[in-house]
Ligand code: SF4
């Protein structure tokens with residue numbers, strides 16, 4: 001199992017329920033997101049019939065930066081497609097940044113904007129479960 005797999009399995013076990021039920025901030029609660037994503041994910045966000053041509057960048061990727069994501073539920077501060085398998089990868093991997101070089105060089109950094117991870121004991125617990133260094137990324 002790769003470190004990425006372990007993060008997906010172990011870290012999200014506790015984080016996802018918090019994102020869905022408790023988080024009061026939500027990572028994408030911003031007026032200007034820049035979302036680099038795939039065609040499938042952008043169709044999921046903008047609707048099946050959306051014209052994606054103006055968002056096309058390169059390598060089959062698309063860039064959306066028109067304010068708040070349409071899938072962000074402003075009333076409940078939640079992502080409406082959080083559990084969908086085609087949610088953009090960038091959203092899926094937040095708040096983790098993973099270095100997976102192997103052995104002692106592996107580490108996981110956590111974005112400091114993540115409400116769940118702001119408690120030091122959660123960082124320590126994650127480090128224990130993953131058996132790698134985990135720190136807050138300022
Ligand atoms: S898809 Fe969900 S997590 Fe991603 S930017 Fe939109 S609302 Fe946020």
Ligand code: SF4
Nearest residue numbers: 019023027114115116
């Ligand atoms: S800020 Fe952290 S806890 Fe809140 S929705 Fe984003 S990833 Fe989940």
